[in-house]
Amino acid sequence: MSALSDGVEELTARRFAKMRPFGGDAPPPVDTSGLPPGPRWPEIAQSIGLIRFRHQFVPWCHRRYGEVFTVRILPKGRPLVLFTRPEHAKEIFAGDPEVFHAGKGNAILGPIMGEHSLLLQDGAEHKRARKLLMPAFNGHALREYRELVTEVARSEVAGWRDGEEFRSLDRMNALTLEVILRVVFGVTDEARLAGLRPRVNRTVDVNPAVLLGWGYPRLQKFGPWRATVENAYALDRLMYAEIRERRHAADLEQRTDVLSQLIRVADGGDRLTDEELRDQLITLLLAGHETTASALAWTLHEVGRDPHQRERARVAARDGDDEWLEALLKESMRLHPVIPMVVRTLLEPTTIGGIDLPAGVTVGPSILVAHAREENHPDPAVFRPERFIGQNPPTNTWIPFGGGVRRCIGAGFSVMEGVAALREILSSYDVQALGRDVPKVRNITSVPRRGSRIRVIAR
Incomplete structure (x- = not known):
């Protein structure tokens, strides 16, 4: 085994040991006596409901318990209080980031993403990482990426x-994966x-039961948990090899992919380490691959259901009407939320x-509830892209990318x-x-459960 492999094995093992979501010091007990009402089911049942059956469970809780309700989840029945009104979202997004910690709420992803992930960091660490990553996602960078995304x-x-x-x-998963590998990772x-393709696909296609099992190391010796861990080691070997080779690439200064930009970026001499680069790349992969693919698949499903929408989309693609195409995408993200909630843990x-x-x-x-409220979006069950033409829905009623200082750094990239x-x-096919x-x-x-099956007819 090479020195690189030895080093990577150690880094990966350390990440799994350190980032165990239920590991570490036991959190202090929480006084739950005055919390809003919620189900009284066992914590494992509520955890499964929230993760596996969210589209039924969360609306049911809203109907049953009102605008604010509490779900108790693993580990040890930790309380999660969900809010459903835009004024609530505003308060949470505007909350002091030293008090409203997002990283702890995303801890279940720790073994995959790593401690340096933008989604898992808080406070000064998050501010530093976001500052270093931001140049790779500003308007100039997006214009550089657009041509390559179009080629893919x-x-x-x-x-x-x-x-x-x-x-x-x-097909959309294949497309967005290729974008991640070529435009973000810069692999050609x-x-x-x-x-990389099969390793990345196996990383993305993780069963919710595997996520729940991260907190129990003994499970990692068996079945899908063992396969997921083995895949993580294999992907890390490929990722670190790519990062270390890229640092010494003769054309590094000319490359426009995200990885090359992140290697070059420095703030007062502060640069991202190999571990930090690996964690941020995996974060961009998980946050930007299947999320965009699902949004695109739902868009094609909705356009394909309605002859009027098909004709309007055809004209928009022919005439270069990107405003309408963007409205199609945003409305599908409203009607079919890819992520169910945005969470913060109170310190x-x-x-x-x-x-x-x-x-x-x-x-x-x-x-899920914000996007389906009649007060936020009239006729919420109707696919209506006009909601996003010349206007946007009221603030904090359309929140697929979160909000505040933690708003998704890749939101502009995803829409582009x-x-x-x-x-x-749509310029080639109905x-x-x-x-x-x-x-x-x-x-x-x-x-989409059935994969958003479509028939394509050449124009």
Whole structure:
């Protein structure tokens, strides 16, 4: 085994030991006596309901318990208080980041993402990492990426055939994966791409039961948990090799991919280490791969269900009307939320919506409920892209990227990628939806259960 492999094995083992979501010092007990009402089921049942059956469980809790309700989840029945009104979301997003910690709320992803992940950091560490990452996602950088994203989308669409029927989710996953590997990771060598693709796919396609099992090391010797750990080691070897080679690339200064930019970036001599680069790349992968793919698949499903929408989309793609294509994407993200909620853990007693909450409680706006409220979006069950033409929905009613200082750093990239993909698809093909579809949970995201099956008809 090479010195690189030895070092990587040690780094990966340390991450799994350190980032165990239920590990570390036992958190202080939380006084739950005054919390809002919620189900009294066993914590394992509520955890499964929240993670696996969220599209039924969360709306049921809202109907049963009102605008604010408490769910008790693993480990040890830790309370999660979900809020459903825009004024609640505003308070949470505007909360002091030294009190409202997001990293602790995302701890279940720690073994995959690592301690340096932007999603897991808080306070000064988060501020530093975000400052170093931001130049790779500003307006100038997005313009640099757009052409390459368009090339990847065009190549994907070129492989389709007139009258072909397929699961659009599968094709959109392939497309967004290629964007991540080429535009974010900057990998162009076909042999390395072939090695990365299956490892990345297995990282993304994690069953919720595997996520719940991260806290129990003994499980990692068996079945899907063992396979997931072995895949993580293999992916880390590939990732660290790519990072270390890229640092010494002769054309590093000319490269525009995200990894190369992150290697070059420095703030007063402060640079990202190999571990930090690995953790941020995996974060961008998990946060930006299947989320965008699912949004695109739902968009094609909704466009394909309605002849009027198909014709309007065709005209927009033909005329370069990116505003309409963006509205299609955003409305599909409203109607079919990919992520269910945005969470923060309170480090001090705090009042939200007039409710006094103790330190240790995790709080968050429910995206599922916010996007489906009649007061926020009239006729919320109707696909209506016009909501996003010349205006935006009221503040804190459309929150797929979160909000405040923790708003998703890749939001602009995701929208740019989605619009570029829709432009290439809809300028070449009409799409017809093949039957209804409903959401199901895969890892932390919601995707079309039937894969958003479509038929494509060449123009």
